[in-house]
Amino acid sequence: MKKTLFDKVWDAHVVESVTNGPDILYIDKHLIHEVTSPQAFNELEQRHIPVFRPNKIIATADHNTPTINQHLPIKDDMSRKQIEELTLNCEKNNIEFYGLGHPYNGIVHVIAPELGITQPGMTIVCGDSHTSTHGAFGTIAFGIGTSQVAQVFASQCLLLQKPLKMRINVNGKLKKGVLPKDVILYIISKLGTNSGTGYFCEYAGNVFREMSMEGRMTVCNMSIEMGARGGLIAPDETTFEYVAGREFAPKGKELEAKITYWKTLTTDDGAEFDKEYNIDAEEIAPMITYGTNPGMGIKIGDTIPTLVETSTDKALAYMGFDYGQSLLGTRINYIFIGSCTNSRIEDFRTVADYINGKKKADNVTALIVPGSQQVASEMKAEGLYKIFEDAGFQVRQPGCSACLAMNDDKIPAEEYCVSTSNRNFEGRQGPGARTILASPLTAAAIAIEGKIIDFTKNLN
Numbered sequence: 001m002k003k004t005l006f007d008k009v010w011d012a013h014v015v016e017s018v019t020n021g022p023d024i025l026y027i028d029k030h031l032i033h034e035v036t037s038p039q040a041f042n043e044l045e046q047r048h049i050p051v052f053r054p055n056k057i058i059a060t061a062d063h064n065t066p067t068i069n070q071h072l073p074i075k076d077d078m079s080r081k082q083i084e085e086l087t088l089n090c091e092k093n094n095i096e097f098y099g100l101g102h103p104y105n106g107i108v109h110v111i112a113p114e115l116g117i118t119q120p121g122m123t124i125v126c127g128d129s130h131t132s133t134h135g136a137f138g139t140i141a142f143g144i145g146t147s148q149v150a151q152v153f154a155s156q157c158l159l160l161q162k163p164l165k166m167r168i169n170v171n172g173k174l175k176k177g178v179l180p181k182d183v184i185l186y187i188i189s190k191l192g193t194n195s196g197t198g199y200f201c202e203y204a205g206n207v208f209r210e211m212s213m214e215g216r217m218t219v220c221n222m223s224i225e226m227g228a229r230g231g232l233i234a235p236d237e238t239t240f241e242y243v244a245g246r247e248f249a250p251k252g253k254e255l256e257a258k259i260t261y262w263k264t265l266t267t268d269d270g271a272e273f274d275k276e277y278n279i280d281a282e283e284i285a286p287m288i289t290y291g292t293n294p295g296m297g298i299k300i301g302d303t304i305p306t307l308v309e310t311s312t313d314k315a316l317a318y319m320g321f322d323y324g325q326s327l328l329g330t331r332i333n334y335i336f337i338g339s340c341t342n343s344r345i346e347d348f349r350t351v352a353d354y355i356n357g358k359k360k361a362d363n364v365t366a367l368i369v370p371g372s373q374q375v376a377s378e379m380k381a382e383g384l385y386k387i388f389e390d391a392g393f394q395v396r397q398p399g400c401s402a403c404l405a406m407n408d409d410k411i412p413a414e415e416y417c418v419s420t421s422n423r424n425f426e427g428r429q430g431p432g433a434r435t436i437l438a439s440p441l442t443a444a445a446i447a448i449e450g451k452i453i454d455f456t457k458n459l460n
């Protein structure tokens, strides 16, 4: 039978299946953070169940962490307690923990790939919806709820109904200034935030084949924003090259054997999908969002579509925009470049390249937040800190930061923030804050101007 990439990875992990029922799936790697693990640890403790395979679990602190003075005790009580609880739970259960100050600390979806923990063909879960990021390596990776976190702690397995399969093919040549973030924002704006519900989505076509691993991670990261459980891209030379040599990646003969296997992880010609979309790369342009879900996006120079849906009325009222309006010229006081979508070295290289020798506009507060300590070290080594600081940007310490209002980095009410994160929900960046999602390049260009511009005209 012809199989898809998804089928191959799934089938290799089925421990047992119930006819016409769910499968028991083995989980290779379980990532945890401070927000969704405490209740699961409590459940195990109450039921006197030990953690079955602690060496398959990696923990980091990212959501509640401050991005200034990480060497000092966390001021906010609730955040400090969250991190203390995670630290204690990891100690008690023998789980590797990359806490604040650890050279491997950072956002969970940034550190696992960069440490070589994420590898092709694996099943990876985390109590976090953007676990879909790891699909960029040809893994089945998805977010799970707290009761499932407990299930994996106890058994290293999950009881799951096999999801449906969809494929999005993007072929052709991307225009200048179009980044992977624009590709996924465009896809979601076209297909809608429910188009992936019940599905795992494979991204195929020359656009993804030619993308860096960082770019593929940006795309897979946002699969969840079109409703999909996860997204994945077939591993290839770009993937193998990225993985090889990383801290926890296989080495020598073992790596060779793995690569031979990883090369089989492609969708067979003629394998069937439950649905499929084709997109022409030339249609895609730099995108911005105008509303309160990631599907409410337009090309920078376009006007807000005139839709008659009450939910759009509410979104536009929240954002302070109108039907038919162009966003060009909108004054922007906050820029956030970070989050598990766009806080990898390539993102910061793109930003630094654009702003080198320029200055941010006076009205702008611009935050640069590396996804991990390792990204921060690379940035320093490459001289990017100096470029950012000379341009008047603030470079912070790693964490989720202003992606969501769980730490000190909040955007004031009614202020617009052009953000490279993945969600623009009401209150996401702070009560009343208005989030406009965009690529790192778009965010950089807007930081320099202090208002929304169509920067593609300035590119040479």
Ligand SMILES: CC(C)[C@H](C(=O)O)[C@@H](O)C(=O)O
Residues within 6 Å of the ligand: 035, 036, 063, 127, 128, 129, 130, 143, 404
């Ligand atoms: C806090 C966490 C559970 C949440 C998620 O699942 O995604 C967060 O990371 C987010 O991005 O909204």
Ligand code: SF4
Residues within 6 Å of the ligand: 062, 063, 107, 128, 130, 339, 340, 341, 399, 400, 403, 404, 421, 422
């Ligand atoms: S950076 Fe944002 S989207 Fe990513 S895990 Fe943190 S809070 Fe969630």
